[in-house]
Amino acid sequence: MQKETQETLCSKVEESYHIIGKKWMGLIIHCLMEEPKRFGEIHAFIPDLSKRVLNERMKELEECGVVLRNVITERPVRTEYSLTKKGAELGKALKAVEAWADKWL
Amino acid sequence: MQKETQETLCSKVEESYHIIGKKWMGLIIHCLMEEPKRFGEIHAFIPDLSKRVLNERMKELEECGVVLRNVITERPVRTEYSLTKKGAELGKALKAVEAWADKWL
DNA sequence: CCCTTGTGGTTACTTTATGTAACCATATTA
């Protein structure tokens, strides 16, 4: 028998876990916190993350407004990714998780 | 050319994102924050999460000390999952993410 | 002119993770 107080899931909460619950998302946001970075720099920072998936993640982060993509039209073309305000605040929230990690892991 | 300040990834940070970066992890911890719950209750709370994966996630959470499994030897056998101290503190950290979600999503 | 370099991708294919539905063991109840 279920409890009477049938809790229900807040869609915002659900959506946030859908974002940070994807593989590599946390680390990507973490590595953009200090300063904007180029594609290759992120890739160098997280070597186990393939270019294919990194590109996919960056598109997702751009689409949900966490990251801004700035294509620099020099040659060779460079792309710089930076956190938006929204993204920077997500990064700050994730610092709580990192503090937990530092204490417990 | 890479920057001189070659940042390197803290393994604790990496590990924490390896935990919360798995599908459903955040929601499972979220739903255990109020009170301990049984297998079926978690499953009812997150209907799209299959029993197969839920069971797998609970084993992982138990193994990394975030969750405690308590098998109640009544019939039918019931299993109650509760957050450990470590898990409760992770939950508190995740509240920062949920607050972000509430503001930005 | 052709060849190599560096960037940020993309492609085709393999491997891993997750979803799905059926099944199981146990005891209680109808």
Next chain:
DNA sequence: TAATATGGTTACATAAAGTAACCACAAGGG
């Protein structure tokens, strides 16, 4: 005797991620 309830487990299908080769572009060297 059959159905119910719990917390799983199993075999198989689909989706996500890993891997390595490739591409476009211009710059620079020979």
